[in-house]
């Protein structure tokens with residue numbers, strides 16, 4: 001039997017790779033982790049979730065300072081932001097988390113960490129800048145990179161991506177964001193709140209195209225009210241330098257328009273990082289989206305797995321972590337486990353946030369499911385009123401057997417509110433259990449209980465139930481009739 005240097009080798013030290021490395025090493029597998037950058041952590045830590053959420057919080061506080069009056073406070077004299085101070089705060093947060101993702105910590109868990117650019121030389125071996133390493137199993141977890149669309153005048157030198165955003169030396173006075181997906185939309189609000197004049201250009205008819213249109217439109221309404229401009233159904237024709245500014249020519253229908261700004265941010269999709277790994281030479285298939293995988297995350301070479309953004313699937317840190325766990329089961333435990341994304345949650349961290357689990361109306365219609373929608377508004381939640389954050393609603397979707405198949409929440413801390421639904425769906429908790437469980441008052445979470453209760457009350461307070469109770473317990477009915485409304 002062939003012998004290898006390692007039981008498992010992992011390429012890429014981001015969310016997916018680190019999950020596999022920590023799991024495999026702690027289970028006793030001889031583990032190698034190869035990362036091309038000098039620091040572990042990947043996009044999420046350095047250029048994605050962590051810096052973006054830190055920036056979003058700073059922008060929210062800044063807006064609240066400016067809106068002090070709305071909370072009964074004196075008008076505040078708020079000065080313009082100095083971006084390097086914000087960038088420093090971002091760096092501090094990254095550094096705090098980095099302790100947890102350090103090579104030393106992984107060494108402590110038992111994994112060897114190497115830095116460099118690996119290339120597969122055969123099905124079990126890589127050359128790491130000339131040094132050979134072999135492993136029985138491999139995991140490709142190299143993540144994804146922003147795509148700059150092939151538009152005349154648009155290239156690395158003329159636009160920014162998420163890799164440039166969080167270390168700016170100066171807050172841009174104006175910004176054109178190409179792409180109305182989650183990254184573009186989160187960043188448009190954050191930069192606009194900090195003082196940048198922002199225009200979003202989106203090729204589709206709505207922002208956040210994966211979401212139901214009513215929810216996406218509500219988000220857009222909030223952003224419009226904050227002063228962000230949108231150009232929907234827009235094709236970007238070209239970008240040109242106009243002195244210190246950039247001019248972006250767009251076309252909507254038959255009309256062309258020139259937009260001008262200091263900076264262009266491209267947030268128009270991501271491409272799996274697969275180039276240069278030598279996969280073509282060892283029979284690992286991939287296409288423009290990512291690796292070709294079966295439902296146990298095995299590539300076309302069964303001992304080589306894929307996890308994270310490189311799969312071309314759901315591009316979230318928690319999806320990467322989940323997939324990392326599936327790989328550990330299959331490759332280390334030898335327990336055949338398949339991926340199941342039925343209850344994959346996600347959240348777009350606008351203010352208010354838009355969080356989702358299971359099917360939305362769009363997905364249910366596409367799947368040919370007949371569904372009903374139950375909803376409740378944050379303006380009817382006491383805590384929302386107290387906090388002055390009343391925009392948004394919850395939507396609960398039931399299939400025709402009245403089983404919940406999805407929930408979307410647009411509202412304050414929607415991502416955290418969704419946690420209860422994560423437990424409900426995964427624990428197969430009934431709606432009556434949720435509706436009858438005590439929730440602390442006043443909390444935003446009461447909206448979860450309330451929407452379940454709204455559905456159940458149509459059953460409990462139905463005419464047949466009322467008739468039955470009247471008959472069995474001799475209930476005598478209404479004690480008060482509302483006054484008749486005067487004719488209009």
Ligand SMILES: Cc1cc2nc3c(=O)[nH]c(=O)nc-3n(C[C@H](O)[C@H](O)[C@H](O)COP(=O)(O)OP(=O)(O)OC[C@H]3O[C@@H](n4cnc5c(N)ncnc54)[C@H](O)[C@@H]3O)c2cc1C
Nearest residue numbers: 012014015016036042043044048049143308309315316317
């Ligand atoms: C602006 C932004 C905001 C985001 N916000 C969120 C959020 O709020 N919530 C959320 O869930 N997701 C968010 N994401 C998505 C999230 O960052 C990714 O889904 C996640 O990082 C994917 O993890 P990964 O392990 O697949 O890739 P990564 O974390 O990118 O890790 C891949 C690693 O592989 C390394 N690598 C690449 N090529 C090679 C090679 N050839 N050899 C060796 N190493 C290599 C890279 O350097 C990197 O360290 C955001 C993304 C962006 C861009």
